[in-house]
Amino acid sequence: MDHAQWQQENSRYLSLAIAWLRLRLQRMIPDATVTDEEIEEAAALMLALEEIEPPPALVELSSILALTRFEQSMLLLCAAMELDTEIASFCGKIQGEAQRYPTYALALGLFDDPVWDVVSPERPLRSWRLIEIHQSGVQPLTVSPIKADERVVNYLKGLNYLDDRLQSFLAPLTLPAVEADLDACLAPSQQQVVAAIAQQLQAATHWQHLPMIQLLGSDRASKQWVAAAVADFFDLPLYRMRVELLPTHASDLETLIRLWQREIRLFPVALYLDGTAIEGGSSEKGAVAALQSFLDNIHGLFFLDVREQSAQLEQPTLSFEVAKPTPLEQRQVWQQVFEGSPDNSAALLSSQFNLNLTDIQQIAAAVRAEREQLTAREGRAKPKKSVKVAPVELDRRLWDACLVRTRPRLDALAQRLDAKATWDDIVLPQEETLLLRQIADQVRHRSKVYDEWGFRDRMNRGLGVNALFAGESGTGKTMAAEVIANDLRLNLYRIDLSAVVSKYIGETEKNLRRLFDAAEDGGAILFFDEADALFGKRSEVKDSHDRYANIEVNYLLQRIEAYRGLAILATNLKGSMDSAFMRRLRFVINCPFPSLESRQQMWQKVFPPKMPIGELDTKHLAQLNLTGGSIHTTAINAAFLSAQDNTSVEMCHILAVARAEFRKLDRPIYEGDFHWQLSLEENCKSKAGI
Known part of the structure; x- marks a missing residue:
């Protein structure tokens, strides 16, 4: 039976069940004319449909959550209140107009084989949050209004979805969009991890009491692909929860746990717990305690994403290291995504960059798209999957794309320096x-x-x-x-x-x-x-x-x-x-203090080619005991001084700012070091204001 057929049969069953319920309610109204035969006939029609496969939602829920027949009937009464407008009227005629709603007392008189503790917090109706009892003031429990949970009512109608109260904690795990299928996003070494996890889970004796799967390592993307592959193997959707969002208040956490325990039975999913945010440190003790309590009370297939195995958790655990693909695997993928690329290019990329397969595929796709745009402009469109470009150009594009791809994470942790210096710029022994x-x-x-x-x-x-x-x-x-x-x-x-x-x-x-x-x-x-x-x-x-x-x-x-x-x-x-x-x-x-010869070389190289330079005596400037850094600073200050004079940089400018550099460094000043064509020097001093 396909889903559309089941939906139709489930709706028919729910209609028959409510019709049976209406007859039972009508019989309790004074002067009612409903007979036992009518009720039995309606019950027979309802029971006949309970045998379909898959069974109707009410029957399935009762089986999953272990409801008795009385509890199932009581849940039907509460749900019918939301589905049939006449149920409230029937309740009012039976209990009095002030009580136009289902109550425990009504259910006790309405259904066979009543269970006296059915509304206790430990029984399924309340422990699974199937019903809510609105007891106010001194109102007795037996006559307090009882309401079916909205999510449960929709489930009985055949609408199965994750409870919206979990939406602030859970979301479907979205993976990067790539052209390849799921298996192609995992390297052989990572597929072995998937197989090992699946084998361990298949050997479990009870699906509701599976061990926690800890996925270790720093590559979150690969861990998510591994979890997705395992969930796909067991035909389960995968949802993600960030551990730091777990409530630390006991009552809120208890509500979340109860909802999750119910939902995992009604809407089976695999859960991916992102625990990297609470690793280490002493400020997350509350979060760790909340996580431990959550893990102690949840069941099913769930993964915990951590960098290193946690010693703080007591849950039975299977731990698997998920590393990035090996250099050889990365090398092979680089060769595959760009046919005709030289082998040494793939070797260089795989040795320098440590990327997962998704990163490699997305980088390749971006470079391919960029190249196709260029060729399209030139009127030379080429096949999408076989772009032939010059090896040197391709290498440079891929290299630059890898650099850009890997920057964001590190940019948030350290200062990136713009490296412009070349071998010609540096002066060392x-x-x-x-x-x-x-x-x-x-x-x-x-x-x-x-x-x-x-x-x-x-x-x-x-x-x-x-x-x-x-x-x-x-x-x-x-x-x-x-x-x-x-x-x-x-x-x-x-x-x-x-x-x-x-x-x-x-x-x-x-x-x-x-x-x-x-x-x-x-x-x-x-x-x-x-x-x-x-x-x-x-x-x-x-x-x-x-x-x-x-x-x-x-x-x-x-x-x-x-x-x-x-x-x-x-x-x-x-x-x-x-x-x-x-x-x-x-x-x-x-890196020693530069020698006289080294300082002269530095003075010869310090000014850019575009800088207008006058007659400089670099041998004389080398007599100034300055490091390369100070020479660079002096050159920049001299350039600004010459720009102020609207002239080329001259010895007078350099000596003037060099004197200031010596003062800054608390170095002794020997006038002989700063004598250079005295008349020009005096002119320079007057302009510099010294």
Whole structure:
């Protein structure tokens, strides 16, 4: 029987049931002419339809919620009040016009085999919230109005939907729209997780008492696809609930639990609990307690999305790690979505970016659509699924799309730097420059070394690259990071460790976990400034705060080592760094105070090509003991001074602002360093107001 046929039969059954009820009510009215034969005939017609498959909604509900025949009849009486306008009149004629509504006393006299405790809170009618008793003042319970729940009335009519009182907590889990089907959005390694979960659930002895499925890991999208695939396997719609929305007030939580217990029986769904917001920290104890109470009282198939297995929950649990597709799986998908793309392009994308299949498909679709728009403008329309473009152009478009795709999560956690510096801009000793190039090359070629040449199997630590940039302020540490980021065409983020470290136990690890998980997606370069504040030489542990601080440092170090991208730590005080920590770094780049020769090179490069420059003596300027950062600041200030004079930048401008830079740095000023064609210098001083 299809749904339309069942709907028709259910409506017929409900009409027959109400007709039977009307006869029973009419018989209780004084001077009624209804006979027992009429009632029995109506009952026979009603009972005959109860045998259809699937059964009518009232019969199905009574079976699911274990109602007795008396409770079923009482529910019918309350529902009929909402469906038949004459029921109120019958009630008034039987009980008196003041009581034109169903009551418990009426039901006791109306139906056979009455149950005296039927309206107690523990019995199904009230525990499942099927009826509501409106008892006011000193009115006895037996004569208080009884009303059927609106959701239940609609269910009896054949309208099955999730109770609207749950809508503020639940919503259908919507997944990203992609061209592929459900299986194509999961890599083989993730499909194995789906199969393992389904196998465990099929082995369960009682569907109403399934264990909770904890989905672990940082890739929420993949976890949602896994949950959707499992729910689809059992032919269940999947709904999402955010755990932080659970009410913490006991009565509100009890109402929610009761409604959910009823709804999961009337409208079977799988539930996806998003618990990432309450992980860690001490401020969510109420939410954790509410979650525990909710889990203790709900049944059916439900998933809990957390990054790490929760030790705070007591519910029987099956835990499954859901990771992003392996680099090889990502590489294969990149090759599939763009036929004809060079294999080394797919290898580079899969080694640098850590994306799930949905991300890859959406990036490919966006690049394909962009390319088709361009070709359409040129009048060269091409087949949708086989876009042939120049490999270099395609690589650049895909790379840029991946960068843009992976930025939003990290932009909310760290400061993104606009990397403009190039190898030509930086001035460092040759040995340090070579080391910087080695760092860039290791990031660029790690797929070949780790995957093609097999070093991945021999690595017992992370596959990323970490380095320490040491030198006083202004010696080029940040510029060196920008040069590498610009060369590799990667996003560069500066992390303020003071903003990451929290006074709440567990919050620091939570912040760091979010940071590194977000950075993994885009292979971003992480630049930890002033690392000596956290990685300095370890002091004696005097209290629990010191001990926990050491735990936080160790956790950060572990994440840096495990990070598959490039992590750079910068310090002004290399000598204060812990030696044990230094040994675990792959590179240490020293950014010394620039030599005379280096300062001259910096002065030769500091002004942009468009800047009008007069006769500059860079050899003389190099005599000024300034770092690269101070030289850059001096050049900018000199440019503004020359713009004020509407002339090219001259030595007088530079020397004037250099003197101010020395004052700012509390450096001793030797007049001989600032003598240059005295008459011009005096003119410059007068213009500068010094």
